[in-house]
Amino acid sequence: MAVNQITATALVEQLGGQLRGSDVIVTRITSLQQAQANDISFLSNPRLRAEALASKAGVLIVTEKSAEVLTDRTLIVTDDPYLYFAQVARLFHPRIQAKAFIHPSAVVAPSAKIAASCEIGAHVVIGDRCIIGENTRILAGAVIEDDCTVGSDCVIHANVTIYHGCILGNRVELHSGCVIGADGFGFAWDKQKNEWFKIVQTGCVILGDDVEIGANTTIDRGAIENTIIENDAKIDNQVMIGHNGKIGAHVAIVACTGIAGSTEVGAYSVIGGAAMIGGHLHIPPKTTIGAATAVSHSIKESGYYASIFPLQKHSDWVKNAAHIRHLHEMSQKIKALEHQLAELNGNSSNQQD
Amino acid sequence: MAVNQITATALVEQLGGQLRGSDVIVTRITSLQQAQANDISFLSNPRLRAEALASKAGVLIVTEKSAEVLTDRTLIVTDDPYLYFAQVARLFHPRIQAKAFIHPSAVVAPSAKIAASCEIGAHVVIGDRCIIGENTRILAGAVIEDDCTVGSDCVIHANVTIYHGCILGNRVELHSGCVIGADGFGFAWDKQKNEWFKIVQTGCVILGDDVEIGANTTIDRGAIENTIIENDAKIDNQVMIGHNGKIGAHVAIVACTGIAGSTEVGAYSVIGGAAMIGGHLHIPPKTTIGAATAVSHSIKESGYYASIFPLQKHSDWVKNAAHIRHLHEMSQKIKALEHQLAELNGNSSNQQD
């Protein structure tokens, strides 16, 4: 049940943290700027202290350090204000419960096993032999092809497509327009016929528990083995994961990132957005790949990597970019200068002797 | 009603411009290359004058300057031939009128208010308490979740998804596969449980009047505040706008561009394609961001910005790119050379004294 209002005292009872100042009834979570007397907000980034000072929020969630400068306020002091805020927000906006209900316009194969608590929306299509777990919600227009398994407490949003034979864990959330299990991009060139010959893609996609996949993201099925997204990986919108990819547990992939086939991203890594990672590569656990970064070889050591061309006024870019094409010559000129100067120094030294 | 044929005289009566040469009946709009005696085409780019001279078009829309070199032709002279051509094209291909009709396969919640003039296509789903304005067309398979407001004269193309609570102005056009209002990408790391904790995304998406959104573009709902696209912004295909983004009026965003969360793009700016703009940034009004440009910091002054690595033959790229990794050393070497040379010049000068 969603909370409509709660006292700061009740919040710390439920979620921990230390209450300072007088108790306040909280009716809304919001930003520092918009907050009013019965709102709760948070200060996580110390650079926003001025905004916190100016905020009319009835309750502020802060660290011990920030608390020092926010006297005369009702505060909840905690190690991680952002996480705490997220937990408060969840109280006000809990996960929507599945209505145990199959819309009459849904087309569900008789051989599919749909848990009684599931919610199956209008115009949903569920294929033969699918298994759908308890409390899972499948929203309007989603298509789940034959032989898929979907765990419990999942949300498959409207107009999602899951190709045949894919396997989803529990508490998976797939946003609208994402496509799970389309064919990987595999073709052999037939020299004799002078045309492409399709490699049938016989693997599937396996999504672990607590995976979230963004809108219009595509995760291709494996060519022979499977494409695997491990537990608690979070993937943003318009991401592309090629066939046979392995995305480790707790990895976060920001929007517009592409990861080519057979690449492995180690657990706890953070990728992108708009990063581009080549195929058959290995990214070690706990690696950070910067936004708009192109990764064309495996990374041996975890760390923070980047490769973007720095932004400039176009007129400066024109001047500077032209030299990129001649960096090798530039380097050769420097070598020549060093050589000439060394000779000259030799000569000069000789003259000074 | 669509025009099937019209005289050049009638065109200038309706749309302005100055007719030169004999009147012609126009039955089709087309390109300079394909045009025949009853076709109208236009010359906007002066570099295409040779094509215009060679064109068999019955009527050419041109500037005064181009008119000078196109004698003995039927011309419509105007300041802006491209705009004029667009207006002629609109006469031949007017906006499609909504058929006042709800397809029997559509699933419309009883609490939704659908204007009588609306066209609701096959398998459309419209949720509780939605409000749909006059003459709006919602095409096959589109899903509009609960509590959305869609203005009048909108076109929601096939298989679009609009999440709950979003607000669209009048004359909005959403192309197929676009997803409006999916959850923004927000997770707090829970150090104790060693897993992500989802930040509920409680804002919505607000699209102003005359906004057009391309196929498979995604615009995420706000985390706390709303994501806002202002009037007359035009967004191409496969663009990603992160949560809490603010896109100003009349902005044009070309395909494949990603704009991360909480970034503000000022009115009249032109972005991309394939540009990537980081989160929490500010782009001033009337700024142009070049194609494939990465923007990782706010821009203070409007202007034209770029950041692409110049194209080269791969073999040259290999040679030149390697030096990028050593630019700092290269710069140090130049400094050392300057220093040595200054010393040497000092010595030489001394010797010459």
Next chain:
Amino acid sequence: MAVNQITATALVEQLGGQLRGSDVIVTRITSLQQAQANDISFLSNPRLRAEALASKAGVLIVTEKSAEVLTDRTLIVTDDPYLYFAQVARLFHPRIQAKAFIHPSAVVAPSAKIAASCEIGAHVVIGDRCIIGENTRILAGAVIEDDCTVGSDCVIHANVTIYHGCILGNRVELHSGCVIGADGFGFAWDKQKNEWFKIVQTGCVILGDDVEIGANTTIDRGAIENTIIENDAKIDNQVMIGHNGKIGAHVAIVACTGIAGSTEVGAYSVIGGAAMIGGHLHIPPKTTIGAATAVSHSIKESGYYASIFPLQKHSDWVKNAAHIRHLHEMSQKIKALEHQLAELNGNSSNQQD
């Protein structure tokens, strides 16, 4: 009919190649690592010879050269093991035959001509005057608007959208979420009204025979002329082809690539992934554009082109990237050094005379 098991002898009878070693019954195709006694696998990349030696595969498809190091094994020797493997895989996993069947939930316009052998899935929508060829499968939730022609033996996957008036050849495969024929991005700026004026997009999209289009890819209709994808072109997921584009026969375009409007890619070229090609450009046949490469001008000579900024540790990137902004100055400094050194050498020479 799918093959469930076949002897190595029967394979070479059907597909050619030379059998070495004792005959084996093959029941599965798989990777070198996973293969067991009745599995067939292949060795195409010589760097994987160790894996081939260690593999338990009952049959290995290899080149003559690799055969030399794989004695005491059942081998099929062929020029192109990858293609051969693809052909074996196809025997085990043939194209799915259309069930001659129109699902009762499909909405098919009475004026559409659907071949009797077609399979039309649940909630499919097919518009007026469409023509669908023999054995074509149109899967759940796909929408084909009025006046489209789809050839024979095509597969239109779930939730695909094809706008009105598009033409598909035979054996075309469109993956889920792809959008064919949405409006190109064309607007004229109306200086007087201070707003955009839409250019109606009156062309269509024409896809040749054997074209495959990936999930969530978008191919826009032409502005005046048509957007054309020629025979056997293979396009991966999340690719964007702008209006009036011409993609030549047998071209392969890897995922996340964007090609702006009116650009022509010559036959047999290979593009991307994540490449970005500007508008109104010409790429000659048999050109390779590297991953994540930006192409901003036409290419005159076919070859292999690249433009990515090399990956570095972020701390190194910060140091090196800063110098990019000053490459022009760096180049000027080198010129000054060369000039000074030439003078000095002149002086030195004079002194040595």
